[in-house]
Amino acid sequence: MVFASSVPASAGVPVAVLIAVLVAAVLHAAWNAIAHWIPDKAAALTLVPLGCVLCSIPMILFAAAPDSRSWPYLAASSVLHILYNGLLMLSYRFGDLSQTYPLARGTAPLVVALVAAIALGETPGPGQLAGVLLISMGLGFLVFWGRRDNPSRPAAIGAAVTTGLVIAAYTVVDGTGIRLSHSTLGYIAWLMLLGEVTMPVLVFAWIGPKLWPRVRPVWHIGLLGGALSVAAYGLVLWAQTRGALASIAAMRESSIIIAAVIGAVWFKEGFGKPRILATCVVAAGIAVMVLT
Numbered sequence: 001m002v003f004a005s006s007v008p009a010s011a012g013v014p015v016a017v018l019i020a021v022l023v024a025a026v027l028h029a030a031w032n033a034i035a036h037w038i039p040d041k042a043a044a045l046t047l048v049p050l051g052c053v054l055c056s057i058p059m060i061l062f063a064a065a066p067d068s069r070s071w072p073y074l075a076a077s078s079v080l081h082i083l084y085n086g087l088l089m090l091s092y093r094f095g096d097l098s099q100t101y102p103l104a105r106g107t108a109p110l111v112v113a114l115v116a117a118i119a120l121g122e123t124p125g126p127g128q129l130a131g132v133l134l135i136s137m138g139l140g141f142l143v144f145w146g147r148r149d150n151p152s153r154p155a156a157i158g159a160a161v162t163t164g165l166v167i168a169a170y171t172v173v174d175g176t177g178i179r180l181s182h183s184t185l186g187y188i189a190w191l192m193l194l195g196e197v198t199m200p201v202l203v204f205a206w207i208g209p210k211l212w213p214r215v216r217p218v219w220h221i222g223l224l225g226g227a228l229s230v231a232a233y234g235l236v237l238w239a240q241t242r243g244a245l246a247s248i249a250a251m252r253e254s255s256i257i258i259a260a261v262i263g264a265v266w267f268k269e270g271f272g273k274p275r276i277l278a279t280c281v282v283a284a285g286i287a288v289m290v291l292t
Contacts, residue, residue, distance in 0.1 A: 017242050018251065020235045025255035027232035029101075032088075032255075033262045034225035036097045041089045043215045044222060046203045049085060049196035051226015056196075059189035066181035066190060073177025074190055080170040081195030087163040095156025097263040099275065103157060105253045106135055106282045107164025108171060113246040115172045122244050127288055131250065134285025141278040168249075175245040178237045188234045196226075250286045257283050 031048065038044040066074065091100040110132055116122040174191070181187035204211055215222065239248050260279045263269040 014242060017239045017248075021239050021248060021251040022254060024232045024235035024239070025252050026258055027228045027235070028252065029255040029258035029262060031225040031228035031232065032101060032259060033097065033266065034221055034228070035089065036092045036267070038218050038222060038225075040214050040218075041093055042203055042207060042211065043218055044092075044225075045085060045089050046200045046211060046215055047219060047222020048225040048229060049199040051223035052192045052196035052230050053200070053226075054223065055227050055230040056189045056192035059185055060193065063185035063189050064183040066177075066183050066187045070177040070181035070187060073173050073180070074187065074194060077170045077173045077177065077191055078194035078198075080166055080173065081191070082198050084163060084166045084170065085196070085199050087159055087166060091156060091159040091163055094159055096269045097259060097267055100156050100160040100163075101259040101263070102138075102256045102279055102282055103160035104163040104167065105256050105259075106138065107161050108167040109246065109250040109253055109286065110135055111165060111168030112171050112249040115168065116175075116245045119172065122246060127291070128246060128250075131285040131288035134288060135282050136285075138278045138281035138283075138285060141274070141281065171240075171249050172245060174237055175240040175248075178240055184238050184241060185234075188230070188237055191237075192230050192233075253286050254283065256286075 035044045035048055038047070088104070091104060094100070113128055113132060174187075178184060178187050207214070236248065236252055239251075256279060260275070
């Protein structure tokens with residue numbers, strides 16, 4: 001698989017792209033909150049991907065098919081998204097939204113910046129490097145405080161960081177594939193179908209008919225989470241056709257702040273001053289990467 005970039009790392013971020021990514025950040029934090037809220041993670045693993053699949057079908061019918069050069073990226077990203085869904089639910093099973101979400105989302109921009117520089121020639125400038133340092137400091141503090149706060153946190157931290165690495169992988173793969181597709185909507189539609197259809201099938205094969213009583217009480221909110229997920233990632237993929245991957249990846253992680261507020265307000269998680277500080281440091285690093 002050959003990576004190619006048509007967007008220079010130094011390119012400015014158009015206002016439309018900035019707005020799209022910020023809206024995507026809100027939607028992303030919202031659907032993750034839904035996935036965290038559903039107590040039965042088997043139900044969440046069924047309903048959220050199923051919502052994505054249902055949204056993809058009409059798009060496939062009306063959108064132009066992606067160019068043949070983008071299909072290897074679609075295949076690779078589909079596998080990565082299956083892995084991502086499993087790891088994400090594992091993170092939410094082990095830890096609080098206000099800790100696991102910043103770790104998973106904050107890890108990704110660091111890796112994307114590195115891979116984009118090596119594979120795509122999008123060399124980060126001094127501002128991006130400063131942002132990487134700030135994000136690393138914030139993440140390190142989150143890890144340290146998590147271990148002090150609760151001895152069960154290492155499992156949550158490991159799952160969240162691994163999730164972040166998978167996020168970085170599919171960000172780079174999709175950032176290249178979407179630029180080769182010549183059909184943004186078609187690429188999004190096929191990715192949502194191929195990447196999400198497997199998980200509900202696996203869960204049903206594992207649980208069988210007993211799955212229905214578990215999904216019935218939350219089917220509507222779970223499918224809504226899937227629709228929000230499609231909208232969020234669709235906006236990001238569109239933005240990746242018009243901006244450098246590292247900048248887009250950094251901007252979308254502004255959802256960390258939104259998720260922190262949701263965790264503290266709706267889930268009554270003990271956020272506390274240390275996590276507030278760590279989250280703000282991560283957000284400051286993201287802001288530095290975007291604005292310089």
